[in-house]
Amino acid sequence: KAGVTQTPRYLIKTRGQQVTLSCSPISGHRSVSWYQQTPGQGLQFLFEYFSETQRNKGNFPGRFSGRQFSNSRSEMNVSTLELGDSALYLCASSLMGTGKETQYFGPGTRLLVL
């Protein structure tokens, strides 16, 4: 079974631009979560989607948004990019998002904001 895939793997943007990242979960997984990883803050939860609905959101500004499609694929969008948005963005999928099952991570998208 293929793992979680994320595209693109690397991105360079400038301040003020916006960016869209994509995540395809493991086949059959319906819960998709997004995390931001930086050297200073570690791994921080962004949001979780299940059946095209955002069920949970972390402590990030409204510039960070996402969505999930009927095939469980998910995208996240960051608008008006700031230098501090430079990070590794990780997507994780699990079967139903019950809190009692493993979340499997993709390789991440490394975003650099100049």
Added chain:
Amino acid sequence: GESVGLHLPTLSVQEGDNSIINCAYSNSASDYFIWYKQESGKGPQFIIDIRSNMDKRQGQRVTVLLNKTVKHLSLQIAATQPGDSAVYFCAENILYQGAQKLVFGQGTRLTINP
């Protein structure tokens, strides 16, 4: 923040020795815990998990211990190999507002000396 990445602890061990990586978690109501391994340039990789109704679980060369009294997890790696060099994170899988999210520890960098 929920996951503090500053001052990443480092553990150096000789190849062939056993390693013990420790982690404190925050939520006494958490009932599912996961250890992840993250190699440079990659996403976190699942190693082993444990539920709160257990205090020990063994995998291949790895053992996780859970002490709920003091909210402490440990990961033991037997006969460490060069391929074990990575950053190791513990994570609590928390149910929040009916949806799951992972709260990560700060991580420990494991270095294997030949």
